[in-house]
Amino acid sequence: MPERRIDPDDGSAYTFEELSAYYQGKFKKKAIEAYWENECKPTKKGKADAKPKAKVKAKVKAKAPKKNPFGDLKMNRDQIKQAKERVYNFSAGPSTLPLEVLLEAQNDMLSYQGTGMGVMEMSHRGKTFVAIATQAEKDLRDLLNVPATHKVFFMQGGATLMFAGVPMNMIGDSSSTADYLITGQWGEKAHKECKKYGKANEACNTKPTKFTTIPPKSEWKLTSGAKYVHYCYNETVNGVEWSAIPDVEAPLVADMSSNFMSRNIHADKHAFIYAGIQKNLGPAGMAIGIADEKVLGKSIPMCPSYMDWKGCVDAESMLNTPACYTWYMMGVYLKYTKEKGGLSYWDELADKKSRLLYDAIDNSNGFYTAPVAKDCRSRMTVPFQILGGNEELEKKFLKEAEKVKLFTLAGHRSVGGCRAAIYNGMPVKGVETLTSFMKSFAEENPQ
Numbered sequence: 414m415p416e417r418r419i420d421p422d423d424g425s426a427y428t429f430e431e432l433s434a435y436y437q438g439k440f441k442k443k444a445i446e447a448y449w450e451n452e453c454k455p456t457k458k459g460k461a462d463a464k465p466k467a468k469v470k471a472k473v474k475a476k477a478p479k480k481n482p483f484g485d486l487k488m489n490r491d492q493i494k495q496a497k498e499r500v501y502n503f504s505a506g507p508s509t510l511p512l513e514v515l516l517e518a519q520n521d522m523l524s525y526q527g528t529g530m531g532v533m534e535m536s537h538r539g540k541t542f543v544a545i546a547t548q549a550e551k552d553l554r555d556l557l558n559v560p561a562t563h564k565v566f567f568m569q570g571g572a573t574l575m576f577a578g579v580p581m582n583m584i585g586d587s588s589s590t591a592d593y594l595i596t597g598q599w600g601e602k603a604h605k606e607c608k609k610y611g612k613a614n615e616a617c618n619t620k621p622t623k624f625t626t627i628p629p630k631s632e633w634k635l636t637s638g639a640k641y642v643h644y645c646y647n648e649t650v651n652g653v654e655w656s657a658i659p660d661v662e663a664p665l666v667a668d669m670s671s672n673f674m675s676r677n678i679h680a681d682k683h684a685f686i687y688a689g690i691q692k693n694l695g696p697a698g699m700a701i702g703i704a705d706e707k708v709l710g711k712s713i714p715m716c717p718s719y720m721d722w723k724g725c726v727d728a729e730s731m732l733n734t735p736a737c738y739t740w741y742m743m744g745v746y747l748k749y750t751k752e753k754g755g756l757s758y759w760d761e762l763a764d765k766k767s768r769l770l771y772d773a774i775d776n777s778n779g780f781y782t783a784p785v786a787k788d789c790r791s792r793m794t795v796p797f798q799i800l801g802g803n804e805e806l807e808k809k810f811l812k813e814a815e816k817v818k819l820f821t822l823a824g825h826r827s828v829g830g831c832r833a834a835i836y837n838g839m840p841v842k843g844v845e846t847l848t849s850f851m852k853s854f855a856e857e858n859p860q
């Protein structure tokens with residue numbers, strides 16, 4: 414009699430042929446074989462399940478092969494149902510994550526790789542979590558090509574804690590100056606923080622243009638002997654992204670929160686890089702620091718132990734309990750990035766998605782407008798207006814967009830209008846759905 418095994422999907426026993434018939438068309442033959450080998454436990458002899466039941470045959474027949482709309486992904490029925498419910502979420506952070514990453518986390522939720530506990534429940538000092546943490550750091554370094562001269566560390570408190578920590582670790586004393594290239598609201602906030610500890614110079618400030626431009630270097634007012642120059646690679650609220658790394662003499666510091674993992678970070682050109690991970694690399698709760706070793710060990714005396722980067726590096730980012738689950742999720746995201754071919758995968762997608770969206774804006778005969786100058790338009794966060802800021806129409810747009818699963822498209826509360834965050838987790842299909850909706854909305858609301 415052919416062997417029967419329990420399908421964990423419904424707890425019933427099937428022969429391999431029965432299972433193959435059911436899953437055929439949903440999964441590839443190899444995946445079914447692996448499922449049979451790895452997931453389906455043999456029945457115990459003598460158990461009622463071991464015998465073929467008439468019911469089983471009927472069930473197999475009833476379960477005519479259905480195609481998984483999510484392709485080759487291994488998903489049970491509940492997961493397929495939930496995945497179908499998912500909307501295109503254009504939130505600027507926390508933001509949408511790749512389905513593959515979420516599925517892996519879901520599958521690990523109750524018991525991580527046979528340990529009998531979920532990652533959320535594990536000691537951060539235990540071997541299993543330490544292995545997760547080490548692998549994630551290694552993958553991050555590999556993917557971003559971080560040179561051996563630079564240390565990588567992780568902190569809770571987000572990018573806000575990081576930009577508070579920049580002057581504390583790098584200004585030295587209150588008579589020293591740091592230069593800030595202010596091209597949006599986050600740069601403005603970081604600059605304000607520096608004023609508490611030293612002289613914070615506005616090397617440029619594009620507020621008069623409503624943060625829609627990046628001036629040429631000839632217009633920057635850099636300080637000779639500045640302790641560092643700070644810039645924000647992508648201003649999330651205003652949608653302004655540097656197309657090249659600023660070329661300066663002083664040690665360079667970058668806030669890369671909203672374009673991290675979407676392009677080369679050129680770590681070797683920076684003294685310090687920081688990024689919250691909740692846009693392009695995981696859930697909220699953790700920020701990454703990448704510091705040239707030369708920067709470490711120079712914090713001001715009043716700097717809290719937690720915020721002294723050297724202390725954090727020396728303790729391997731476990732000076733206190735880290736954001737374990739967020740760290741693990743980042744690791745899953747990094748592993749997925751590797752599987753997809755590395756950073757260039759996200760880079761190319763960012764090009765494709767942003768081009769689609771800006772083309773839709775630029776080809777709308779002025780119905781939609783993007784306020785940011787073309788040479789510094791963001792590939793990650795795209796603000797746009799309808800008829801130059803017609804609030805009534807924008808409200809209607811946001812409401813109707815939800816009917817086609819397009820969510821969280823409102824601009825930041827300080828700016829208004831609309832904004833689409835098209836981070837790594839946003840599929841091309843999401844942007845295509847948005848651009849086709851934009852086209853039909855413009856046609857249905859002629860002015």
Ligand SMILES: Cc1ncc(COP(=O)(O)O)c(C=O)c1O
Nearest residue numbers: 506571572573599649670671689
């Ligand atoms: C560019 C940038 N910097 C800093 C922050 C602050 O990050 P957090 O909320 O993690 O402190 C954000 C948040 O959206 C951001 O987009």
